[in-house]
Amino acid sequence: MKKHNYSAGPCILPQEVFEKSAEAILNFNNSGLSILEISHRSKDFVAVMEEARALVLDLLGLTGKGYQALFLHGGASLEFLMTPYNLMTKAGKAAYLETGTWAVGAIKEAKAFGETVVVASSKADNFSHIPKQYTIPADADYFHCTSNNTIFGTQMKSFPETEIPMVCDMSSDIFSRVIDFSKFDLIYAGAQKNMGPAGVTLVVVKESVLGKTGRTIPNMLNLQQHIEKESMYNTPPVFAVYASLLTLQWLKNLGGxxxxxxxxxxxxxxxxxxxxxxxxxxxxxxxxxxxxxxxxxxxxxxxxxxxxxxxxxxxxxxxxxxxxxxxxxxxxxxxxxxxxxxxxxxxxxxxxxxxxxx
Missing domain, CATH: 3.90.1150.10 (Aspartate Aminotransferase, domain 1)
Known part of the structure; x- marks a missing residue:
């Protein structure tokens, strides 16, 4: 019997992605080696990483606009703390919109770095709606929101206009709808919701917002370090990146x-x-x-x-x-x-x- 997979993540992927992934596990690019065993420094995988990063920017309409796409470890939850590490100044503050469980987690991590202002929250209503009327402090280092809330089934249909950098956790709806992605200075998403298997996280960042915090950032948490090393500062999750590339190719061929x-x-x-x-x-x-x-x-x-x-x-x-x-x-x-x-x-x-x- 055919299965109809409504799992919230890890989730359904295109059938052709499963088939091509299965082929690559046995024999990747006719190399006689499995995608699970090849070196991440090999010519074949470097090509995979380069194409995946470029295709992300292409699909989001961000090619040539000063953005970098990175495939990192740690899930979107690690980005909860990487965001303030890379964007919040030592004496600064950040503004957050609280719309669900994952936003709550992001706020908790930000509070460990400095003043964190919750501009609006729907927590009192069990996160059944998205707050509409709120003011973003003009002196905040960045504004953070979560575009889609998997647990409570709500989604931001529009995004605020602000002069400060805007960050968005798009884990569960990235690549699903047309948005002006250039409104955002940093986007992150766990692949397992809509883009690939668990084990890799996509980060898209505008380079111009980095390097301004005055903090000493550990290399593994420093987005500039990952950009410099072309998303391979350490061994990337090779298979997860490859399967994500296949999914991005499927989407591109479908019409984007x-x-x-x-x-x-x-x-x-x-x-x-x-x-x-x-x-x-x-x-x-x-x-x-x-x-x-x-x-x-x-x-x-x-x-x-x-x-x-x-x-x-x-x-x-x-x-x-x-x-x-x-x-x-x-x-x-x-x-x-x-x-x-x-x-x-x-x-x-x-x-x-x-x-x-x-």
Whole structure:
């Protein structure tokens, strides 16, 4: 039976990425060696790294605009502290928008480096919406936001105008929609949400914002050091970078971000229409802030949980349970999830309605 993978991360990737990755594990570039065993300094892998870094900037529309793309270790969570290390001055401060669990984590790390101002928060409402009215201090060293919140199913539909550097954690919606990425001075994203396997983190940074903190930064946490060493200051996660390159190539061949945005919107519209129509389900996020990537919803009557769970599992659906901290259901519709899989879930929800109503 075909599986329909709604996992929030590590998540679904294009089938051709699995196939090409599998081939490379056995024999990479007809070298007789596996991608798992080649030297990261070999000509073949250096070419992979160079193409991946260039393709990131190409897809984001940032080529030739003073940005560098890096593939690093540590997950997006390490960027929680690398961001203030590289951008917050010794006597300065940073401004943060608190919209979910990952924003809370980023704020906690920033506080260890200096004054950290939370300009707005939706915590009191269980992060069910994105704050709209807030003021960003003009004297802050940077402003940090999280574009999409996987746990609570909210997404920023627009971004503030500010003269200070803007940082964004785009772990769960990067490459999914058209944005003016030049608005941001630093973008980071764990690959395992929408770009590749777990084990590598993408960082895109405008070089002009670096080197101004007055801090002594450990080399492994210094973005300038990683730029100087062309994203290979230490041994990179070779396989994860390669699989990410394959995913980026797939996206480029599909038509890039404008093409995938249309597909993603169609998937989200199909599922949210059913959530709103079906009397046995209810969404958890404010409608104007609903995430295109992660749809969160509940049963109106939790006594029907066992029945619904049995039905979606029987249909080959996987990973639909909500995050352990909030419960309910979460349908993660990342780039590689086909519209067909969303239709299967919608059909199950309709069959469930018929079953309960009869």
């Amino acid at each position: 971000i404008p093409a995938i945005e249309k597909i993603n919107n169609a998937k989200a519209e199909l599922l949210y229409a059913e959530i709103d129509r079906n009397p046995y389900f209810k969404g958890t996020a404010a409608k104007e802030d609903r995430s295109v990537m992660n749809a969160t919803f509940l049963l109106e009557d939790e006594s029907h949980t066992a029945i619904f769970d049995e039905m979606w599992k029987a249909a080959g659906i996987s990973g639909l349970n909500g995050h352990r901290s909030v419960g309910g259901y979460r349908a993660s519709m990342y780039n590689a999830l086909p519209l067909e899989s969303v239709q299967v879930l919608v059909d199950v929800m309709r069959d469930f309605e018929t079953k309960i109503s009869s």
